[in-house]
Amino acid sequence: MTIQTALAELSSLLGQRLTRSKSDLDLHGRSETHFPLTPPDAVAYPETTDEVSQIVKICAAHACPVIGWGTGTSLEGQAQAFQGGLCVDFRLMNKILRINPEDMDVAIQPGLTREELNTELRATGLFFPVDPGANASLGGMASTRASGTTAVRYGTMRDSVLGLEVVLADGRIIRTGTRARKSSAGYDLTGLFVGAEGTLGLITELTLRLQGQPEAITAAVCAFERIEDAVNCVIDTIQMGLPMARIEFVDADAAAAFNAYSGSDMREIPHLMVEFHGSEQGVAEQAESFGAIVADHGGQGFEWATTPEDRTALWTMRHHAHWAIMASKPGCRSIVTDICVPISRLAEAVNATRADIAASPITGPILGHVGDGNFHAILLFDDTDPAQVKAAEDLSHRMVERALAMGGTATGEHGIGVGKLKYMEAEHGQAWGVMGSIKQALDPQNIMNPGKMVQNS
Structure with a gap:
C-alpha cells in the first residue's frame, strides 16, 4: 500500500492537479509503437520546480516509482509506467x-x-x-x-x-x-x-x-534507381565536407506511402531530400556542388523547393513519415528501428537491411537521417499473427547486431527505454555496469523510471 499512501499525500499537495481518471491514466500509458498499454497509478501536473521536489520527496518516502512525461512521443517505452507509480506530466511547466x-x-x-x-x-x-x-x-x-x-x-x-x-x-x-x-x-x-x-x-x-536563422535556405528532392546509388551519393557528399543542413533518405516503399498519405507524386524509387542553409551565394554554390555529385551517381528528377511554402510541404511530408507508413497497413503495429553506423558502412547496412526485409513476410519501409549514418526501418506487423510478430522482432534484432558489428550503435536517437535494453551489454561491455553504479549512487531506492536504461533496475 506504499504507493497508495504516497498518492494520498500527493492529493493533499496538488489537489485537482493529481488525477486518477481512466482517460488520463490510459493517455499516459500508451506507446507510439508496439508496447502494450501500461497506465500509471496516477498522474501529477506540477507548476514549479519546488512542487516537483516535494512530489519526489513524498514518492521517495514511500518507494513510489516516478516517471517523467513530456508529450509521450518516445518510441522505446521510456515514458510508460511498467512498474506502476506516478507519472509526472510537465505540460503546465511550459514557459x-x-x-x-x-x-x-x-x-x-x-x-x-x-x-x-x-x-x-x-x-x-x-x-x-x-x-x-x-x-x-x-x-x-x-x-x-x-x-x-x-x-x-x-x-x-x-x-x-x-x-x-x-x-x-x-x-x-x-x-x-x-x-x-x-x-x-x-x-x-x-x-x-x-x-x-x-x-x-x-x-x-x-x-x-x-x-x-540562415540568410538563405533552399531544399530539393531527387530520385535514384538503386538504393546504393542514393546512399553512396550521401557518403561522397559528407566526405567532401559539403555543409548540408539536412540530407534524408527514403526508399521506394516510403515514397509510395508518402504518395498515398500526402498526395505527392514521387516516383516509387529511392529518393534523397536535402536542404542547404547559408548566404545566397553560399547556398547556390552548395547546391551546384551537390548537383554534380548527384549526377555522378545517376540521380534524376531534381526538384527544387525554394519558396517557404514548398519547403514546408516537403519537410512536413518527411515529418509525417511514421503516420504515412502506418496508414499504408491499417491495423498494423510497428517496431521502429534507428540504428546508426559509421558513414563508410552506411550503404552496406542499408542494403543488407533491405534484403532482410524483402526476404521476410512483413513490410518495412526504410528512411532516415543518413547524413550522420542513422536510418530507420518501420517494421509493420499484425500483432495477432505470431509469425509476423516474430519476423519483426527478428528483423530488428539482426539490424542491431549488424550495426554493432560495424562499430555502430543500437540506437542513434530514439534511446534505450525497455525496447533496446537487451543490447546495452553488447554495446557497452563493463561500462554498462558503471552506468548501473551511477544509478545506484543517485537513486538507491530505484524509484526514478525503474526498468529502463540499466541492468536490474
Missing part, C-alpha cells in the same frame, strides 16, 4: 524563462515544445535547430538525447544543452553547467543527465544553445 539574444541562448521549462520555442524566437533572428519530426517537449528531447533531420549540421541535444536544473531522487534540486560556452570545472553532469531518460532525476529547467 520561456529568459531569452539572451546576445549570447544566443535561452532558458526554458521542460514542458515547452520545440515548435512553441521556435515560434517565440522568430523576432530574434535565432532558432533552435534540433528537429526530431514530432513536436516533442524539450525536456523529453533532452532526456532521450534526441536528434533529427538537422543533426548533420547542427548536432543533437547533446550539443545543444548548456545547463540543466534537475530534481534528484531524494528531492534535492541541483543545477548543472553554466551559460559559458565551455568549462573545465568538474564532472560533466549536464552530459550525464542528457540521455538518462529520467532514470537519475527529473529535468525542471534547460538552458539551450540557439543558432542564427
Whole structure:
C-alpha cells in the first residue's frame, strides 16, 4: 500500500492537479509503437520546480516509482509506467524563462515544445535547430538525447544543452553547467543527465544553445534507381565536407506511402531530400556542388523547393513519415528501428537491411537521417499473427547486431527505454555496469523510471 499512501499525500499537495481518471491514466500509458498499454497509478501536473521536489520527496518516502512525461512521443517505452507509480506530466511547466539574444541562448521549462520555442524566437533572428519530426517537449528531447533531420549540421541535444536544473531522487534540486560556452570545472553532469531518460532525476529547467536563422535556405528532392546509388551519393557528399543542413533518405516503399498519405507524386524509387542553409551565394554554390555529385551517381528528377511554402510541404511530408507508413497497413503495429553506423558502412547496412526485409513476410519501409549514418526501418506487423510478430522482432534484432558489428550503435536517437535494453551489454561491455553504479549512487531506492536504461533496475 506504499504507493497508495504516497498518492494520498500527493492529493493533499496538488489537489485537482493529481488525477486518477481512466482517460488520463490510459493517455499516459500508451506507446507510439508496439508496447502494450501500461497506465500509471496516477498522474501529477506540477507548476514549479519546488512542487516537483516535494512530489519526489513524498514518492521517495514511500518507494513510489516516478516517471517523467513530456508529450509521450518516445518510441522505446521510456515514458510508460511498467512498474506502476506516478507519472509526472510537465505540460503546465511550459514557459520561456529568459531569452539572451546576445549570447544566443535561452532558458526554458521542460514542458515547452520545440515548435512553441521556435515560434517565440522568430523576432530574434535565432532558432533552435534540433528537429526530431514530432513536436516533442524539450525536456523529453533532452532526456532521450534526441536528434533529427538537422543533426548533420547542427548536432543533437547533446550539443545543444548548456545547463540543466534537475530534481534528484531524494528531492534535492541541483543545477548543472553554466551559460559559458565551455568549462573545465568538474564532472560533466549536464552530459550525464542528457540521455538518462529520467532514470537519475527529473529535468525542471534547460538552458539551450540557439543558432542564427540562415540568410538563405533552399531544399530539393531527387530520385535514384538503386538504393546504393542514393546512399553512396550521401557518403561522397559528407566526405567532401559539403555543409548540408539536412540530407534524408527514403526508399521506394516510403515514397509510395508518402504518395498515398500526402498526395505527392514521387516516383516509387529511392529518393534523397536535402536542404542547404547559408548566404545566397553560399547556398547556390552548395547546391551546384551537390548537383554534380548527384549526377555522378545517376540521380534524376531534381526538384527544387525554394519558396517557404514548398519547403514546408516537403519537410512536413518527411515529418509525417511514421503516420504515412502506418496508414499504408491499417491495423498494423510497428517496431521502429534507428540504428546508426559509421558513414563508410552506411550503404552496406542499408542494403543488407533491405534484403532482410524483402526476404521476410512483413513490410518495412526504410528512411532516415543518413547524413550522420542513422536510418530507420518501420517494421509493420499484425500483432495477432505470431509469425509476423516474430519476423519483426527478428528483423530488428539482426539490424542491431549488424550495426554493432560495424562499430555502430543500437540506437542513434530514439534511446534505450525497455525496447533496446537487451543490447546495452553488447554495446557497452563493463561500462554498462558503471552506468548501473551511477544509478545506484543517485537513486538507491530505484524509484526514478525503474526498468529502463540499466541492468536490474
